[in-house]
Amino acid sequence: MAGFVARRLVQSVIVLIMVSFIAFSFLHLLPGDAALVILGGEATQEEILNLRQELGLDQPMWVQYGRWFTNALQGNLGRSIFHRESVISVIAKRLPVTIYLGTLALLLSILISIPAGIISAVRRGHISDSIITVAANLGMAIPIFWLGILGIYFFSLKLGWLPVMGYTSPLDNFWLSTKQAIMPVICLAVIPLATLTRQTRSSMLEVIRQDYIRTARSKGLKEKTVITRHALKNAIIPVVTLLGLQARYLVGGSILVEQIFNIPGMGRLMVSSVFDKDFPIVQGCILVVAIAIILANLVIDLSYGYLDPRIRDD
Amino acid sequence: MTKKGKAALIRMVSLSLVFALLFSMVIAGCAPKEPVVEPTVPPSAPTEPAPAEPQKEGGVLKLGIALKPTVLGYAAEMRTYQEFLIGSTALEPLGRHDETGQMQPWLAESWESDADAKTITVKLKKGIKFHDGTDFNAEAVKWNMDEFLNYGRAEAKDLESTDVIDEYTVRLNLVTWNSSLMDALFYFVLMTSPTAFQENDKDWAANNPIGTGPFKFASWDRDVSVKFTKFEGYWQEGQPYLDAVEWHLIADAMTAMASFRAKEVDALVNLEPGIARQIEGMGADIKKLETGLGAMAIGFAGDSINSDSPFSDVRVRKALSFAVDSEEITESILFGYAVATNQWGVPGSWSFNPAVEKYAYNPEKAKQLLAEAGYPDGFTTKLTTLNSPMEVQIMTAVQGYLADVGIDAQMELVDTAHYREITNVASDPWDGLMLYRGRGDADVVTYMPRNFSSKGLLMVNGLITTDKIDKLLVDAAAASDFNTVKQIAFELQKEIYEEQCIITPLFVLTMPVAKYPHLHDEGFNKAQASLWTPESAWIEK
Numbered sequence: 001m002a003g004f005v006a007r008r009l010v011q012s013v014i015v016l017i018m019v020s021f022i023a024f025s026f027l028h029l030l031p032g033d034a035a036l037v038i039l040g041g042e043a044t045q046e047e048i049l050n051l052r053q054e055l056g057l058d059q060p061m062w063v064q065y066g067r068w069f070t071n072a073l074q075g076n077l078g079r080s081i082f083h084r085e086s087v088i089s090v091i092a093k094r095l096p097v098t099i100y101l102g103t104l105a106l107l108l109s110i111l112i113s114i115p116a117g118i119i120s121a122v123r124r125g126h127i128s129d130s131i132i133t134v135a136a137n138l139g140m141a142i143p144i145f146w147l148g149i150l151g152i153y154f155f156s157l158k159l160g161w162l163p164v165m166g167y168t169s170p171l172d173n174f175w176l177s178t179k180q181a182i183m184p185v186i187c188l189a190v191i192p193l194a195t196l197t198r199q200t201r202s203s204m205l206e207v208i209r210q211d212y213i214r215t216a217r218s219k220g221l222k223e224k225t226v227i228t229r230h231a232l233k234n235a236i237i238p239v240v241t242l243l244g245l246q247a248r249y250l251v252g253g254s255i256l257v258e259q260i261f262n263i264p265g266m267g268r269l270m271v272s273s274v275f276d277k278d279f280p281i282v283q284g285c286i287l288v289v290a291i292a293i294i295l296a297n298l299v300i301d302l303s304y305g306y307l308d309p310r311i312r313d314d
Numbered sequence: 315m316t317k318k319g320k321a322a323l324i325r326m327v328s329l330s331l332v333f334a335l336l337f338s339m340v341i342a343g344c345a346p347k348e349p350v351v352e353p354t355v356p357p358s359a360p361t362e363p364a365p366a367e368p369q370k371e372g373g374v375l376k377l378g379i380a381l382k383p384t385v386l387g388y389a390a391e392m393r394t395y396q397e398f399l400i401g402s403t404a405l406e407p408l409g410r411h412d413e414t415g416q417m418q419p420w421l422a423e424s425w426e427s428d429a430d431a432k433t434i435t436v437k438l439k440k441g442i443k444f445h446d447g448t449d450f451n452a453e454a455v456k457w458n459m460d461e462f463l464n465y466g467r468a469e470a471k472d473l474e475s476t477d478v479i480d481e482y483t484v485r486l487n488l489v490t491w492n493s494s495l496m497d498a499l500f501y502f503v504l505m506t507s508p509t510a511f512q513e514n515d516k517d518w519a520a521n522n523p524i525g526t527g528p529f530k531f532a533s534w535d536r537d538v539s540v541k542f543t544k545f546e547g548y549w550q551e552g553q554p555y556l557d558a559v560e561w562h563l564i565a566d567a568m569t570a571m572a573s574f575r576a577k578e579v580d581a582l583v584n585l586e587p588g589i590a591r592q593i594e595g596m597g598a599d600i601k602k603l604e605t606g607l608g609a610m611a612i613g614f615a616g617d618s619i620n621s622d623s624p625f626s627d628v629r630v631r632k633a634l635s636f637a638v639d640s641e642e643i644t645e646s647i648l649f650g651y652a653v654a655t656n657q658w659g660v661p662g663s664w665s666f667n668p669a670v671e672k673y674a675y676n677p678e679k680a681k682q683l684l685a686e687a688g689y690p691d692g693f694t695t696k697l698t699t700l701n702s703p704m705e706v707q708i709m710t711a712v713q714g715y716l717a718d719v720g721i722d723a724q725m726e727l728v729d730t731a732h733y734r735e736i737t738n739v740a741s742d743p744w745d746g747l748m749l750y751r752g753r754g755d756a757d758v759v760t761y762m763p764r765n766f767s768s769k770g771l772l773m774v775n776g777l778i779t780t781d782k783i784d785k786l787l788v789d790a791a792a793a794s795d796f797n798t799v800k801q802i803a804f805e806l807q808k809e810i811y812e813e814q815c816i817i818t819p820l821f822v823l824t825m826p827v828a829k830y831p832h833l834h835d836e837g838f839n840k841a842q843a844s845l846w847t848p849e850s851a852w853i854e855k
Contacts (some may be wrong), residue, residue, distance in 0.1 A: 032731025033738075038384060040393040041734040042764055042772050046466040048740065082384055083536055084517040090536075152572045164573040165564065167538075259566050262573075264538045268565075272382075272537060277731050 008301070012294040016287065020072070023286045024065045027279050033057075034081050034277035055081055068283060077287070078280035082273070087284035090269070095251065095288065097167055098265040101181060102250035105188035106243075113193045114239065117200020121208060122227060132197060139194025144187050148260035151183045165262035184261045188254055192246050199242050203235035210234075237307055240300055247296030252289045370555040373853035375833070378564045378579040380586075382537055387523035388516060389458060389504045390465035395608065395825075398844035399583065400561050401504055403542045404445065405525030408436060408455070409500035411842040415605050415663070415756060417497050421450065421505060421526060423482075427496060429794035432488040434496055440482055442549040444507035445530045452478040457508035459486065459499070468771060469498040469760065472791070492791045493799050494759035501842075528554035528849040537563055548849065555852040567703075574598070574828060580853065581829035581836060584843075586704055587651035590826040599831060601839045602651065602824035606660035606754035608843035612652075612705070613750040613819040614697070614712060618778040619743050624693055626778070631815040632673075633683035634747075638715040639675035640820040647707055652821035655754075657811040660822045663756035665803035671812040680719040692720020696746030698736070701727035705749055708820065723747055743776045754822030758803045759790045765817070766810055777816050783809055 035051040036043060043051075052058045056067065068078060077087035120132040155162040162179050170177040207213065208231050216226045253267030266285060273281040381396035392401055408422040419425065423437040442450040459476040462469075472492040477485045488495060510524040523531045526549065529542035540561040544554055562579055564570040567589050574582045575596060585593065590600055603609050616625025616634065624630045635656075644654040653660045657670050684692060697716075699709040709725060716723045723746070728736070736744050750773065753761040764772045767787050768779040786809065790802040810816050827838040832854040837847035 030731075031735060032729060033735045034731070036734040036738055037731045038391070041737055042393070042468065043738070044466055044468050044771060045740050048738070050466065084521055093535075149568055152569070156576050157572060160576070164576045164578055165569050166578075260569055262538065262562070262564050262566070262569055264535060268537055275729055275731065 005298070005302075008298050012298070015294060016290055017069075019290045020069070020283060020287055021065065024068065024279070024283060025061070027274070027277075027282055028061050028064075030274075030277070032277055034279070037276050038081065064279075068280070072283075072287070077284040080273075080281045081278045082276050083278075083281070087280045090281060091266070091284055091288060094253075094264060094266050094269045096169075097263060098253035098267070099250055100170070101167075101184055101188060101257075101263070101265065102253065104181060104185045106192060106246055106250060108185060108189040109193035109196055109246075110243070112189075113196035114200050114236075117197045117239075118204055118227060118232065120197070120201040121204030124205065133201070136194040136197040136201075139190045140198075142190065144190065144254070144256045145260055147190060148183065148187050148257060151187065152260070155183060165260075167261075167263045167265075180261075184257050184263060187257045187260070188249065192249075196239060196242060199239050200235065203238050204231060207231045207235040233307060237304060240303055240307065244296045244300035248289055248293050250296075251292040252285075368852075369855055370834075370852040373556055373855070374558045374560060375556050375581075375836075375848075375851060375853060376560045376562060376579045378562045378570050378573060378582045379584060380563075380565055380567065380570060381584065382563050382565070383540070385520045386534065386540065387506055387525075387531070388461075388511075388520040389502065389506060390462045390467060391520060392502075392504065395584065395610075395844045398504070398608075399846050400540055401523055402527065402844075402846045403529045403540075403559050403561070403848050404523040404527040404531050404545075405504035405506060406527045407500055407502075407504050408438075409496075410845060410847070411501070411607055413841045415607055415841055417500055422500070425496065429491045432491050434486040434488070435479070436484050436486065438482040438484070439549070442526050443547050444510070444526055445524050445545055445547075446507050446510050447547075448507055448509045450505065450526050451481050452484045454505065454508050455484045457511075458503050458505050459484075461511075462499070462503050467502070468764070469495075469502050473499065490792065491794065492759070493793050493796075494757055494791065497757055498760045501845075529556075529559050532558070537565070539563060550849055553849040555850075556848070559848060577830070580833045581827060581838070583827050583838065585651075585826045585828055587648040587823075587826070588703075590651050590828065591649040593828045596828075597830070598828045601827045601829065601836075603839040603843050604653075604660075604824070605841050606653070606663055606756065606822045607841055608845065609754035609823050609825050611655070611658075611750075611752045611754040611819060611822045612708060613752075613817050614709070614747050615750050615773065615777060615817040616695075616747050617743050617745060617776045618816060619776050620745075623746075624687070624689060624695065625747070627687045628813075628815055629683045629687040630689065631818070633680040633687070633719065634716070634721075635673035635815055635818045636676045636683065637680035637719045637721070638712055638818060638820070642675070643708060643711050644821045647711060648704075648821065648823075651826050652823045654821045655819050657807045657819060658758055658762060659756045660754060664800055665756045665758045665807065667804040667807040669804070670807050673818075677715075677719050684719060684721075689720070692722065694722040694724065696726055697723035697748075698726045698728060698733075698744060698746065699749040700733050700751075701729055705751075709749060712820075737773045737775070739771045739774050741775050748773065748776060750817050750819070758806055759787075759799065762806060762810075763787050763791075766806075778814065780809070780814065783814075 034055065034057060035048045039047050039051060056064060071078060080087055080090050083090045116132045120129045123129050152164050156164045162182055166180050168177040168180055213226060213231055216230045251266060253265035255267035255271045258265040258268040270282060270285045379396060383397040383400050385391040385397055386401045392398060406421050408420060409417045410420045412418045421439055421442060423439045425434055425436045427434045438452060438455065444450055456476045456478050463473050472489050472495050474487045474489045477487065479485055505525055506519065507524040511519040521534060528545055528548045530545045532541040532543050534540045542559045544557050548554060564573060567586060570582055571589055571592060573579050574593065594600060616631060617623045618625045618631060620626060640654040644652045655661065656672050657667060659666050697709060697713055699705050706727065713723050713725055735741055737748065752765060755761055764770050765774065765777065766779060766783050768784050783806065786802055786806045790799055793799045793802060825839060825843040829836055834852050834854060835850040837851055840847065
């Protein structure tokens with residue numbers, strides 16, 4: 001096990017270096033000059049040159065990357081061109097917001113999707129299966145921005161129950177924070193909820209037709225025990241894999257939801273930094289998201305062994 | 315019925331139910347609001363006593379704006395509309411434009427200019443303090459002017475130095491006399507505390523506006539909000555009235571509109587015309603800027619500098635102006651939230667020359683000019699524009715008008731960073747037609763050279779310049795009396811927009827601000843779009 005983890009960690013470091021280099025190269029290939037974004041189109045050549053020099057943008061790309069990489073190895077992700085503070089401190093402000101909302105959304109989707117998927121599979125062909133299947137299909141088809149705008153229209157403008165926008169930390173004002181989080185969390189949860197429901201249903205359908213399930217039933221085990229202890233544990237592996245893919249939203253956020261509800265999360269930070277040519281921020285965000293995805297995948301790989309002893313023995 | 319058939323029936327019924335539910339939700343959303351019955355007042359109601367003086371003090375003013383600032387506390391790096399607007403919650407300049415567009419003293423008590431001696435002497439108001447408790451005096455003004463000058467700002471190119479005469483008097487020494495320098499410096503140099511800057515650094519100062527304004531900086535959450543609280547030591551007796559001001563940076567137009575409708579914000583600043591139109595009738599007042607000062611002008615221009623370009627021929631450039639109906643664009647796409655123009659500034663402003671060719675919409679004339687220029691069947695070109703909703707809409711209309719006269723303009727969309735790069739003086743000339751975004755100000759001396767002088771900065775890489783225009787721009791700057799400046803401005807307008815037709819101007823935006831009636835004396839769009847006067851704003855309880 002230790003050897004497996006060590007191998008994966010070494011692979012991860014190589015992946016991170018490659019990701020950071022590719023991201024850096026692509027960002028520098030984009031047209032547009034960060035100095036002009038800051039100074040405006042009416043800047044003099046002298047101003048542009050001075051600022052480019054001050055920001056180190058006058059150096060060749062490989063020199064800039066080398067400097068960034070050396071600093072990153074020492075835990076220094078650089079200084080944001082626009083925010084005028086360290087990248088780590090900018091990300092430290094945005095990441096908790098995204099993780100908070102993302103975690104709530106993921107919990108909500110897990111809590112609903114797995115029971116819904118099980119019910120749908122066990123009661124295949126019944127009205128409950130039809131409703132769940134149709135709802136899951138709708139969840140995958142509904143555009144998130146449309147759902148967000150519809151939510152604002154009904155719950156904020158028509159009913160006046162929820163605020164239109166904003167984010168407040170639950171530590172500052174729990175009640176306001178909860179009200180502000182409801183619509184974004186629902187919007188964030190819709191797609192994973194639908195995907196996980198469908199995956200749980202199809203995995204369960206596959207498993208409950210197996211001989212060992214029939215055997216378990218014929219042994220006289222209660223249906224609940226058959227489903228939860230024998231069927232679900234085997235059917236859950238593809239669902240866990242899918243959950244791992246959601247990790248990127250936990251730290252990367254969703255630009256659409258953050259834009260609609262005016263939430264200061266990682267998604268908006270990344271997109272606005274790309275448009276602003278704020279390279280250090282984009283690099284920092286990509287690094288954080290890549291690390292999160294690598295860690296999530298590692299945890300998922302390890303969890304396979306727990307869920308299926310055959311994998312552990314291999 | 316078989317088991318299979320039963321299941322299919324159940325599935326069909328449930329599908330229908332879900333769709334019906336969804337459909338009803340959408341329909342309910344689109345349904346008109348129920349009419350509200352206002353309580354009637356009996357005709358014999360006794361006359362109410364005269365209302366008492368309203369309670370002006372208190373309240374938090376919440377403002378929504380889509381544009382995000384980059385710098386708020388270091389004048390040398392502040393350039394954009396939103397930076398000036400939000401920054402002026404805490405920072406103040408030496409002078410402000412009055413409602414006629416004339417510069418009047420603000421932090422300055424008075425000033426005196428001497429064109430022969432090339433000096434401007436400024437006397438400052440006494441007893442004004444910065445938010446950090448330090449004095450606003452001649453040393454502070456000198457420090458601010460020096461920072462602006464040393465940064466290399468184009469507006470300060472004719473400023474040589476600033477001398478402190480006494481504690482409350484400074485003298486600006488000019489390299490050459492410039493009739494607009496006073497206007498430019500007094501508007502652009504928002505006074506910040508030298509002590510705060512020196513105790514920290516430039517980056518800190520850029521993020522922390524420490525000025526003399528009515529509100530003290532409290533916090534800036536990037537992309538979210540900028541908050542200010544009342545400055546108790548403000549120099550205007552009894553002001554400000556509000557306890558705090560919050561700027562909410564709302565990038566999404568639909569969200570901004572919803573937050574205004576839900577009264578989460580009291581006013582929305584710099585609305586897109588389409589949004590302003592939707593807000594009409596929500597019980598809000600919409601304030602438009604009539605002067606063009608600080609507003610954005612939109613148009614387009616060909617790469618006239620390239621000798622092999624069709625746009626190097628003045629007849630083709632004139633054909634562009636005859637081909638496009640700017641009045642129609644202003645009315646149908648901008649819903650009247652812009653003023654159509656055929657030259658620099660808006661009709662009625664002091665530098666607007668009514669004698670300049672109006673280029674009334676005339677596609678036949680445009681075709682005739684194209685034929686004379688050797689393009690009887692038109693030609694194909696590129697039309698580069700910013701990838702933002704309004705600009706794309708406008709340029710799509712322009713594309714249609716050009717197609718009608720035989721010019722096939724292929725639209726290319728670019729982001730702000732790319733647009734700034736390809737229109738900057740340091741870049742190679744662009745190819746084809748380019749969106750023009752400039753100022754709507756009457757002051758031709760400060761702003762016109764940016765586009766039309768051979769030493770200009772913006773779009774000059776693609777536009778022709780002439781010796782005559784260069785000379786007129788120099789003469790306008792050197793003129794010592796207003797009438798001479800005005801006369802030269804008229805000549806400039808004629809030369810640039812009629813004789814050379816370098817740019818096809820379309821309109822100047824009116825920068826609409828929507829506010830609820832409970833917000834009084836809010837101070838937006840009084841004369842200058844980017845000048846906000848928050849000290850007098852108050853909220854009716």
